[in-house]
Amino acid sequence: MEQLMELCKMEGVSGFEFEVGNAVKGIFEKYCDFVEADTVGNVIGVIGRGRRRKVMIEAHLDEIGLMVQKIDEKGFVRFCEIGGINPATLPGAEVYIHGRERIFGVIGAKPPHLQTKEESTKNYKIEKMYIDTGFSADMLCDKIAVGDWITFVSKPSLLQNNRICAKSIDNRMGISCLIECMKRLKDTKTDFETVFLASVQEEVGCRGAKVGAYKIEPDFAIVVDVTHAETPYTESTDTVFPLGSGAAIAVGPSLNTALTQCIINTAKKREIPYKTEVCAANSGTDAWAIETTKKGIPCALISAPLKYMHTQVETVCLDDVKAVCDVICGAIEEGIHC
Known part of the structure; x- marks a missing residue:
């Protein structure tokens, strides 16, 4: 174990x-x-x-993981997938971006209060998601680059009946x-x-x-x-x-x-x-x-x-x-x- x-x-x-x-x-x-x-x-x-x-x-x-595809002018990180990923599992996820430094970030989601009726019935698409690190674009570009790889933050945990979750x-x-x-x-x-x-x-x-x-x-x-x-x-x-x-x-x-x-x-x-x-x-x-x-x-x-x-x-x-x-x-x- x-x-x-x-x-x-x-x-x-x-x-x-x-x-x-x-x-x-x-x-x-x-x-x-x-x-x-x-x-x-x-x-x-x-x-x-x-x-x-x-x-x-x-x-x-x-x-499986993600890869940096673009850093926009506001410092948000657009990404693509490495391996098969269900986009529905991504909003709210915590990640690490592995660049010149390892940078922590979160995958944002539009609050239900601001969604249109049509948006509320559809899953997010990966090309519409972003990672928020809190850095400005200039600061972030000193730390990471397009092509850097991204992992999910997940602490292994024990469940009941001799099961592990991670x-x-x-x-x-x-x-x-x-x-x-x-x-x-x-x-x-x-x-x-x-x-x-x-x-x-x-x-x-x-x-x-x-x-x-x-x-x-x-x-x-x-x-x-x-x-x-x-x-x-x-x-x-x-x-x-x-x-x-x-x-x-x-x-x-x-x-x-x-x-x-x-x-x-x-x-x-x-x-x-x-x-x-x-x-x-x-x-x-x-x-x-x-x-x-x-x-x-x-x-x-x-x-x-x-x-x-x-x-x-x-x-x-x-x-x-x-x-x-x-x-x-x-x-x-x-x-x-x-």
């Missing part, structure tokens, strides 16, 4: 993963035989280097699973060279995973991410899972059947709670990029259900996170055959 909360405090919008990347590299060095950061910012750690077969466990470390649980949850698996597998004798890939830029096109998988060239890969959890906002036709229901193991034409079945068998044998997630097309995760790298890499996808994805209050159940770690480690310990 503490590890996940610390990771969620860190800042690392897609393409600007410097802080979280450096921190993750330092953690990897505690448990891995070999660690490196590649040219795009991926962090790679290896346990059991040189063993007969190579398995890659991957999760992305970037988060920004960037998508996908610091996955990174926390990589770290937990390292701890468990470090002194475990297996047939595998186990490579851990913390990839960059998933939220803007799975770019880090493509580069990392090409470099590592594993025999097969397990991708760790989040999937949608059941909330009052979801419909009965949505593919969602209740928090506390365990790991979501994906099946579909783009995922390797034998590898996935091996993981499901491990979950059944060890009585690890899990649900089956149907991915009939693009999973929307790094698995989509990894499986078509080089000659093709057999790939499985394991996720934890997440409420309120891509907001500042993403919520996950720690029991589900544990189930994800348990099934990955269990499958590797028992020897994956695919």
Whole structure:
């Protein structure tokens, strides 16, 4: 729990993963035989280097955010999104702008008293929003510039029933699973060279995973991410899972059947709670990029259900996170055959 909360405090919008990347590299060095950061910012750690077969466990470390697009004559900051963001979640948000200095600001909203009837029934559009820092244009232009990245201010919090609420649980949850698996597998004798890939830029096109998988060239890969959890906002036709229901193991034409079945068998044998997630097309995760790298890499996808994805209050159940770690480690310990 503490590890996940610390990771969620860190800042690392897609393409600007410097802080979280450096921190993750330092953690990897505690448990891995070999660690490196590649040219795009991926962090790679290896346990059991040189063993007969190579398995890659991957999760992305970037988060959604914003970017400065314009500073107007009154000092208000116009912005665009990095990654998929619902504009309805932005009014009233607190942010940091990362320029020559880190500047605190708020995303303003028009009071309901001043809205027209038409305005009151419509959501804000990102191009109509602004960040207010309190600085004049001249003062602000000395501190930030067009192209600077922006993160949301969000303090990780504990909810009831073993749940955590924070920004960037998508996908610091996955990174926390990589770290937990390292701890468990470090002194475990297996047939595998186990490579851990913390990839960059998933939220803007799975770019880090493509580069990392090409470099590592594993025999097969397990991708760790989040999937949608059941909330009052979801419909009965949505593919969602209740928090506390365990790991979501994906099946579909783009995922390797034998590898996935091996993981499901491990979950059944060890009585690890899990649900089956149907991915009939693009999973929307790094698995989509990894499986078509080089000659093709057999790939499985394991996720934890997440409420309120891509907001500042993403919520996950720690029991589900544990189930994800348990099934990955269990499958590797028992020897994956695919």
